[in-house]
Amino acid sequence: MSEDTIKRKVIHFIFLQMALLQEISRVASRYTKMMFFYQRNSIINLFKENEQPEKERxxxxxxxxxxxxxxxxxxPEKAAAKIERLRHTIDGLLTSFAHCDLSIAIQTLPNRHVTAYLPEYQLKCIQIQEGPExxxxxxxxxxxxxxxxxxxxxxWFLFIEDxxxxxxxxxxxxxEKFNQQSGYDNAILYPNRYEMYQGTKRYIDLTIEQPLSWNQLSSVEIEGVKFAEFSNxxxxxxxxxRKQMKHWIKSGRVFKN
Structure with missing residues (x-):
């Protein structure tokens, strides 16, 4: 056997061994991936005991x-402004309570509302309640x-105008924080209404007055924040x-009770 023939056979043998090693490596890698894939559920189940329970919405x-x-x-043309306002009100509720189980009821009178002109996605989210005249x-x-x-x-029970x-x-x-820390079972936290006009935040109910009259009837301060009685x-x-609702019902539903 000539020297060239021997060299060719040696080279072919080396390449064959390399090809076999590459194929073995590929098969082993695929097998390992499949093994981990099928073991995934078992591994996940090992950690389930330490999972925090999902908080109820x-x-x-x-x-x-x-x-x-x-x-x-x-x-709808004459009602365009009111349609727009109601649409923004509903969008605000959907945005603010997206993390909640939210039910929205539109309380109105027969033939005295513009709900028919709301976008379809809002109509699917609301109940229209037409009370008697x-x-x-x-x-x-x-x-x-x-x-x-x-x-x-x-x-929670929310009332809001349209x-x-x-x-x-x-x-x-x-x-919730205010209710827990205010110290008053009959205290209700109200937001301040405002409108933006030409880049200025205007409190339309004049609840921000100078000088401020703090704590006219009560003394409430939570984490460095003072809460004042409404002037308007x-x-x-x-x-x-729900606790406040029951307190209100028990009082005979007397305002300021």
């Missing part, structure tokens, strides 16, 4: 008082009956916990 019932004229309810000024008081009837179904926009995902956390309590929105 708060149940929030939001009632929106909404009244328009008959003419506006039948003519009454003075429109009493609609927001009548919806309190709904709160009373459903007091065991929800954790032109108020709430954009604060920490609303419930702020209320027209927030057009309030939110009661």
């Amino acid at each position: 708060p149940k929030v019932f939001a009632a929106v008082a909404h009244i328009t004229s008959v003419e506006e309810s039948n003519n 009454c003075d429109p000024m009493f609609v927001e008081f009548r919806l309190q009956e709904e709160f009373v009837e459903r007091v065991e179904e929800f954790d 032109d108020i926009v709430l954009y604060d995902s920490f609303t419930l956390e702020k209320l 309590p027209h927030a057009a929105v309030y939110c009661l916990s």
Whole structure:
């Protein structure tokens, strides 16, 4: 056998061994990956005992008082401004309580609302409750009956007018902290309404007055933050916990009780 033939056979043998090693490595790698894949569930189950239980989502019932004229309810062009306001109000609720089980009820009167002109995604999220005819000024008081009837179904009860926009995902956390630390079972935390006008934040209810009159009836300070009595309590929105609702019901539903 010639020297060249021997060299070729040696080279072929070396390349064959290299190819075999490469194939063995590829098969071993694939087998290892498959083994880890099928063991994944077993490994995950080992850590399940230490998992924190998922926190139950708060149940929030939001009632929106909404009244328009008959003419506006039948003519979306004339009602354009009110449609836009109601749409922003609902979007604010969906944004602020996205982490909650939220139910939204539009409290209104027959032929006195513009809900038919809301976008489809909002119509899927709301209940339209047309009560019997009454003075429109009493609609927001009548919806309190709904709160009373459903007091065991929800954790929080929110009232809001149809032109108020709430954009604060920490609303419930702020209320809960205040309720726990204020020291008053009958104390309610109200937000201050404001409007933005030409880049200026304007408190339309004049609740910010100079000089400030702190603690006219009570003394509340939580984590360095002072809470003052309202000088003009027209927030057009309030939110009661179930405990507060029961306290209010027990009082005979007397204002300021």
